[in-house]
Amino acid sequence: MSLRFIFGFLMLALFSWIGWDVARRYAWRVQLLIALQRALTSLETEIVYAQNGLPDIFKRLAHMEPALLSSFFLSTHRELLEGRRNLADVWYDLLNRPPLILYTDVRERQTLIDLARSLGQYDRLSEQKRIQLARYELEEAYQEAKQNDERYGKMARTMGVLFGLLVMILIW
Amino acid sequence: MEPDIQTLFTIAGIGIIVGMIHSVLRMIGREDWANWMTLIGFVIVLYMVVNFIQNLFQHIQRVFHFF
Amino acid sequence: MRSVTIMQVVGVGLTATALALLVREERPLFAYFITLVATMIIFISVLSNVQKIIELIINLSQRAHVNALFTATILKIVAVAYIADFAAQISRDAGETSIAGKIELAGKVMILMMAIPILEAMIETVLALIPV
Numbered sequence: 060m061s062l063r064f065i066f067g068f069l070m071l072a073l074f075s076w077i078g079w080d081v082a083r084r085y086a087w088r089v090q091l092l093i094a095l096q097r098a099l100t101s102l103e104t105e106i107v108y109a110q111n112g113l114p115d116i117f118k119r120l121a122h123m124e125p126a127l128l129s130s131f132f133l134s135t136h137r138e139l140l141e142g143r144r145n146l147a148d149v150w151y152d153l154l155n156r157p158p159l160i161l162y163t164d165v166r167e168r169q170t171l172i173d174l175a176r177s178l179g180q181y182d183r184l185s186e187q188k189r190i191q192l193a194r195y196e197l198e199e200a201y202q203e204a205k206q207n208d209e210r211y212g213k214m215a216r217t218m219g220v221l222f223g224l225l226v227m228i229l230i231w
Numbered sequence: 232m233e234p235d236i237q238t239l240f241t242i243a244g245i246g247i248i249v250g251m252i253h254s255v256l257r258m259i260g261r262e263d264w265a266n267w268m269t270l271i272g273f274v275i276v277l278y279m280v281v282n283f284i285q286n287l288f289q290h291i292q293r294v295f296h297f298f
Numbered sequence: 299m300r301s302v303t304i305m306q307v308v309g310v311g312l313t314a315t316a317l318a319l320l321v322r323e324e325r326p327l328f329a330y331f332i333t334l335v336a337t338m339i340i341f342i343s344v345l346s347n348v349q350k351i352i353e354l355i356i357n358l359s360q361r362a363h364v365n366a367l368f369t370a371t372i373l374k375i376v377a378v379a380y381i382a383d384f385a386a387q388i389s390r391d392a393g394e395t396s397i398a399g400k401i402e403l404a405g406k407v408m409i410l411m412m413a414i415p416i417l418e419a420m421i422e423t424v425l426a427l428i429p430v
Binding site: 234235236238239240242243245246247249250251253269272273276277279280283284286287290291294295 | 309310313314317318320321324325327328329331332334335336338339341342345348349352373374376377381
């Protein structure tokens with residue numbers, strides 16, 4: 060009898076955890092988008108006011124951003140230093156593989172890759188405009204992500220707990 | 232299975248929770264999933280109730296047809 | 299079969315009523331199931347007590363030298379009546395009065411069918427009494 064009880068609670072914990080994990084994914088996308096916006100601002104500053112080349116800029120960005128984005132920028136820096144590929148391809152690869160593919164949507168990936176393609180040109184003014192355009196698109200994506208997070212995040216957590224309760228009652 | 236108070240609470244519990252899941256899913260907009268869930272809950276409870284009915288009739292047969 | 303006290307029956311009944319009320323606003327469907335199961339629980343509990351009554355009836359009928367066939371038929375009729383009433387009540391609870399009516403109709407037909415042998419026996423007895 061008590062064994063079933065313990066098992067039931069385990070099921071409850073399991074499903075609640077699953078729901079909470081799915082909710083966490085939504086929350087992380089929001090965080091990621093905030094960090095990306097910040098990074099793009101820094102990128103704009105660096106490009107307009109500093110004289111460094113792209114690889115160095117990315118190295119500095121890597122130091123400024125936490126965890127996920129940091130490794131993203133570090134990898135960018137390394138790949139650019141090897142000199143064989145251009146920014147767009149590098150970002151295409153990095154964004155379409157785990158871990159970043161889990162936390163980004165097609166929208167922001169496309170925005171970033173488009174931005175990457177245009178960064179090759181060295182006209183400061185148009186680069187700045189492109190970055191601002193990218194920031195604007197990211198802001199839209201951020202709003203959508205925040206909405207999703209609120210709706211689906213809460214739903215995922217609730218569903219997890221409810222499902223766990225259901226299974227627990229069935230096993231009881 | 233022998234019908235007793237335990238199963239009564241189980242059915243009530245399933246009913247309430249399925250109701251909540253239905254509301255949550257409908258709020259999200261996935262009404263089709265909501266309906267599937269309700270249907271599944273209904274089938275589970277129906278299975279239990281049919282077991283009970285069988286049990287009941289066996290009891291009745293035993294009591295009445297012996298005599 | 300253990301015999302059940304009235305307190306247990308009342309307990310089950312009140313709990314089930316409360317539960318059904320709680321569930322009714324969420325999913326009336328499950329409230330129906332709760333009612334169904336609760337009635338079955340009480341019914342089964344009562345059956346154990348009914349058994350003693352039946353034993354008493356059989357005892358009496360045997361001592362009165364009533365034909366065993368008659369006693370058995372009467373008891374079967376009572377059983378059918380109870381079951382039909384139980385099912386009809388539950389259907390009516392759920393709002394399906396037409397189904398309830400048909401269940402009762404079926405019960406009446408079955409009772410009549412079971413009574414046929416007794417009616418035949420009675421007619422034969424009466425006919426035998428009439429001088430041909």
